Amino acid sequence: MPTATYIALANTTLTSAASSVTFSSIPATYRDLVLVVTYNSVNEFILAEFNADSGNNYPFVEMWANGTGPANSGTGTVSGAYIGYSAQNVQQQGIIHIMDYSATDKHKTCLARSGAGFSLAAVASRWTNTNAITSVKVKAQLGNFAIGNTFALYGIVS
Amino acid sequence: MSAWTVIRHEELGSAQASIEFTSIPQTYTDLVLVLSLRTTTGTAWSDGKLEFNNVTTGYSTRTLFGSGSTASSITETVLNIRVSSNANTASTFGNQMIYIPNYTSSTQKSVSIDQVTENNATQALQAIYAGLSDITSAITSLKVTATSGTSYAQYSSATLFGVTKGSSGGVTVS
Numbered sequence: 001m002p003t004a005t006y007i008a009l010a011n012t013t014l015t016s017a018a019s020s021v022t023f024s025s026i027p028a029t030y031r032d033l034v035l036v037v038t039y040n041s042v043n044e045f046i047l048a049e050f051n052a053d054s055g056n057n058y059p060f061v062e063m064w065a066n067g068t069g070p071a072n073s074g075t076g077t078v079s080g081a082y083i084g085y086s087a088q089n090v091q092q093q094g095i096i097h098i099m100d101y102s103a104t105d106k107h108k109t110c111l112a113r114s115g116a117g118f119s120l121a122a123v124a125s126r127w128t129n130t131n132a133i134t135s136v137k138v139k140a141q142l143g144n145f146a147i148g149n150t151f152a153l154y155g156i157v158s
Numbered sequence: 159m160s161a162w163t164v165i166r167h168e169e170l171g172s173a174q175a176s177i178e179f180t181s182i183p184q185t186y187t188d189l190v191l192v193l194s195l196r197t198t199t200g201t202a203w204s205d206g207k208l209e210f211n212n213v214t215t216g217y218s219t220r221t222l223f224g225s226g227s228t229a230s231s232i233t234e235t236v237l238n239i240r241v242s243s244n245a246n247t248a249s250t251f252g253n254q255m256i257y258i259p260n261y262t263s264s265t266q267k268s269v270s271i272d273q274v275t276e277n278n279a280t281q282a283l284q285a286i287y288a289g290l291s292d293i294t295s296a297i298t299s300l301k302v303t304a305t306s307g308t309s310y311a312q313y314s315s316a317t318l319f320g321v322t323k324g325s326s327g328g329v330t331v332s
Binding site for chain 2: 005006007008009010012021022023025027029036038040063064065066067068069070071090091093095113114115116118119120122150152153154155
C-alpha cells in the first residue's frame with residue numbers, strides 16, 4: 001500500500017463571524033504545510049501570521065490581475081504571509097504552501113494562489129524568522145471572516 | 159491515512175471530444191482534477207472548457223498568462239482549459255491542475271486553475287486562472303470538452319482526486 005504523504009491536520013467551518021482562526025500545537029513531523037481557505041468578505045487582505053508574530057516581518061512579491069487591465073506586479077511587507085485579497089463579497093479561495101515550516105536554519109518561504117471570478121493573485125512571501133512554525137493564525141486584516149468560511153490545514157510528509 | 163484519494167483515472171485509448179466524470183462521491187471536502195491533454199488539431203494551442211453538472215452558463219474567470227514574450231490579463235465567461243495542440247511539439251501534452259474547494263456545499267464554487275501548453279517552440283502559454291461558478295448545488299459531475307472541431311488525442315489523461323479534511327497530530331484550531 002502506498003505511503004500516505006498528504007495528511008489532514010485540522011479544520012474548522014465558522015458558525016459565527018470571526019476575525020481570525022488559529023491552528024496551534026503544530027508538530028514538527030512534516031516537511032511542508034498546506035492551508036486551504038475559502039472566504040467571502042470585502043476589501044480584506046487575508047494573511048497567515050506565524051507563532052504570534054504580528055510585526056511587519058513578511059516581505060512579499062506578487063503578480064495579480066483582474067482581467068480588464070494589464071498584468072500587475074508589486075512588492076511590500078505586511079504583518080503576515082499573504083494568502084489573498086478579497087475585493088468582492090463572493091466565494092473565494094486561497095491556498096498557501098509553507099515550505100520547510102519546521103526547519104530552524106532558514107527563513108520560511110511561502111507560495112500562495114488566491115482569487116475568484118473577478119481577480120487573482122500569485123504571491124511569494126517570506127517570514128524573516130528561523131524558528132520552527134508551531135502556530136498559524138489566519139486573519140482578515142480589517143474585519144471578519146463570515147459564517148460558513150472554511151479553513152483546512154494539511155501536512156506533507158518528507 | 160492520506161488526505162488525497164484517487165476517485166478515478168481516465169486515459170484515452172483513442173481520440174474523443176470530451177472526458178467526463180459522473181456520479182462523483184459526495185464524501186470528500188475538495189476536488190482536484192489533474193489533466194494531461196493534447197488535441198488532434200489546432201494552431202498554437204487549443205481551447206476547451208470545464209463544466210459542472212452539465213451547466214453551460216454562470217461561469218466567470220480572470221486569467222493571468224504569459225506567452226514567453228508578454229504577460230496579459232483577460233476576462234472570460236467559461237472555465238477555459240487551454241491545452242497543447244497537434245501543431246505543438248510531437249508527443250507533448252499540456253498540463254492542468256484544477257482545485258475546487260467545498261464542492262458539495264450550497265454556495266458558489268470557486269475554481270483555481272494552473273496550466274501550461276507545452277511546446278518546444280516560441281508559442282507556448284502558461285496561465286493561472288481564478289474562476290467562479292454560480293452553481294449553488296453540490297458538484298456531482300464534471301466534464302472537460304475540447305473546442306468545436308477537434309478532439310483530445312489518444313493518451314490524453316485525467317485524474318480526479320478527492321481531498322478530505324480531518325484532524326491528526328494533536329493540532330488544535332480556535
